[in-house]
Amino acid sequence: MTAPFRSFVIFAEMRTGSNLLEATLNALKGVTCFGEAFNPYMMGWPDKDELQGITREEREADPMRLLRKLFDKPGHLPGFRYFHDHDPRVFDAILEDRHCAKIILTRNPLDSYVSTCLARETNQWKLNETETPIPAAVTYDGPEFREMLSAIEQFQQRVMHRLQVTGQSGFWLGYEDLRDPEVMTGLAHWLGRTDIARVDPARDQVPQNPRELADKVRNFDQMQADLQQIDPFSLRRIPSFEPGRGPAVPSFCATEAGHGLLYMPVRGGPDRQVRDWMAGLGRAQSDFTQSTLRQWKRKHPGHRSFAVLRHPLYRAWTAFQHLLTDASADLRQLMRDVHRVPLPADEALAGLSQDAQLSLFADFLGFLRRNLNGQTTLPTRAGWASQTEVIAGFSRFSSPDMLIREERLAEEMAALAAAAGIPMPGLQDLTPPQMPDFLRDKALLEAARGAYLRDYVTFGFGDPA
Numbered sequence: 296m297t298a299p300f301r302s303f304v305i306f307a308e309m310r311t312g313s314n315l316l317e318a319t320l321n322a323l324k325g326v327t328c329f330g331e332a333f334n335p336y337m338m339g340w341p342d343k344d345e346l347q348g349i350t351r352e353e354r355e356a357d358p359m360r361l362l363r364k365l366f367d368k369p370g371h372l373p374g375f376r377y378f379h380d381h382d383p384r385v386f387d388a389i390l391e392d393r394h395c396a397k398i399i400l401t402r403n404p405l406d407s408y409v410s411t412c413l414a415r416e417t418n419q420w421k422l423n424e425t426e427t428p429i430p431a432a433v434t435y436d437g438p439e440f441r442e443m444l445s446a447i448e449q450f451q452q453r454v455m456h457r458l459q460v461t462g463q464s465g466f467w468l469g470y471e472d473l474r475d476p477e478v479m480t481g482l483a484h485w486l487g488r489t490d491i492a493r494v495d496p497a498r499d500q501v502p503q504n505p506r507e508l509a510d511k512v513r514n515f516d517q518m519q520a521d522l523q524q525i526d527p528f529s530l531r532r533i534p535s536f537e538p539g540r541g542p543a544v545p546s547f548c549a550t551e552a553g554h555g556l557l558y559m560p561v562r563g564g565p566d567r568q569v570r571d572w573m574a575g576l577g578r579a580q581s582d583f584t585q586s587t588l589r590q591w592k593r594k595h596p597g598h599r600s601f602a603v604l605r606h607p608l609y610r611a612w613t614a615f616q617h618l619l620t621d622a623s624a625d626l627r628q629l630m631r632d633v634h635r636v637p638l639p640a641d642e643a644l645a646g647l648s649q650d651a652q653l654s655l656f657a658d659f660l661g662f663l664r665r666n667l668n669g670q671t672t673l674p675t676r677a678g679w680a681s682q683t684e685v686i687a688g689f690s691r692f693s694s695p696d697m698l699i700r701e702e703r704l705a706e707e708m709a710a711l712a713a714a715a716g717i718p719m720p721g722l723q724d725l726t727p728p729q730m731p732d733f734l735r736d737k738a739l740l741e742a743a744r745g746a747y748l749r750d751y752v753t754f755g756f757g758d759p760a
Contacts, residue, residue, distance in 0.1 A: 302368075302373050302394065303398060306399045307376055307378060310406075311401065311470055315496065316473055322495075323488060326486070327371065328375060329347070332365060332376075333361075335382060338350075362389075374396075391461065396486055397465035399451070400468045400473075401468070402470035404444050404447060428503050428504065432510070435513075435514050435517065437518075440521075444525070475496070476496060535684075536667075537669065537675055538669075538684075539684065539687065539688065542692035545582055549583070549591055550574075551580075552715070553716030554597030556576070556601075557695075560603075562677040562685070568727050572720075575721060575724060585692060599697070601695050604698055604699065611663060611746065614659075615652075615656050618630070619638075620644075634665075638655060653739070657742060661742065661746075667747070682747075682750050682754065683749045696714075697711050698754070705722040735758075740758055
């Protein structure tokens with residue numbers, strides 16, 4: 296079946312062979328690749344300031360105009376090359392266009408990096424068989440390579456994710472595929488050119504540096520040692536199956552004092568103390584929508600915002616106490632029947648000894664670990680969700696100016712209140728409760744770390760002093 300493609304894009308990076316691929320495609324009748332059409336520094340190719348009658352200034356003002364111009368080729372298959380640092384304004388339009396074929400070209404990133412460094416060193420970016428390669432060697436720069444690697448990985452993951460959520464597929468090519476006639480023929484057929492029996496790769500370009508890396512990198516041993524620090528398999532990654540959270544704007548609280556102060560509460564922390572303190576500063580406002588909060592922000596230039604972090608073990612204890620006293624009877628019964636937290640009957644909860652509560656709390660921490668790892672059918676509730684995910688949810692609307700540790704609430708709020716133009720904030724009223732000493736049990740601390748490892752790593756929590 297002929298693919299219904301009317302255009303194409305080559306997602307690639309520098310020194311991945313995209314010039315060779317472009318030359319191969321341009322040799323096909325009815326196919327044209329317009330170079331790096333959205334490279335901020337040129338129009339398609341080096342030293343070009345105009346493409347298809349559109350200037351760089353016109354592209355800068357409206358990139359969609361150039362995109363429409365390139366793709367408006369009835370009976371023809373036009374395309375271009377797009378790298379991670381090209382004009383981001385056309386990215387969504389490209390990905391959403393199901394009639395635009397997506398070709399993803401990759402290469403060993405270390406080879407690409409060294410090749411890029413050599414090209415910069417020699418100013419020799421393409422080589423044909425009549426030209427002589429300029430011999431050179433480069434010095435490996437670890438931070439530079441890791442920065443490049445991170446940018447490329449993020450871009451490729453973004454492309455792959457968008458293809459998945461839009462139900463599209465791409466044609467994946469490796470650097471070594473570009474000189475394989477069978478693969479190039481398969482690409483042409485995938486693009487809809489089934490009338491072509493065979494595609495021979497372009498021969499007007501030859502490999503520039505067919506030498507071992509040891510011959511191209513001056514500090515090869517240092518490079519090997521540095522590469523050992525890179526974790527290609529993400530072995531130290533903390534797995535997260537916790538569902539994402541929204542910004543929770545209706546829970547925010549603002550005061551008119553000074554330039555304005557906005558509290559972004561993390562459920563399970565010292566919420567009541569903070570809200571009472573803010574009410575004492577002057578008129579407080581809550582129950583925002585995203586629209587009304589934006590209006591409040593516009594009316595309060597110089598405002599400051601904050602959230603308060605509580606130690607994960609103490610916060611889990613707060614969630615457990617809420618379960619015992621304020622949660623619904625149905626939730627407690629679900630804990631008994633399904634989630635391995637053997638709570639006594641509701642009428643016996645009030646008479647539980649501290650030791651009995653701590654034993655049940657240990658079971659509750661085990662439940663939290665399973666729940667946050669996506670191993671239970673019960674949705675993760677705001678009161679026990681990881682603070683990492685709660686703060687990430689805030690950032691989908693607005694990030695707080697300051698994250699304050701509960702134990703330093705008064706000291707750190709003094710600086711924030713001063714920045715918000717509040718000269719006498721009355722910090723003596725801002726003393727949150729301390730974590731009970733009976734929670735400083737080694738087994739409980741280990742269980743809390745197991746449940747909230749992301750919070751411990753992200754925010755630097757340790758065992759309480």
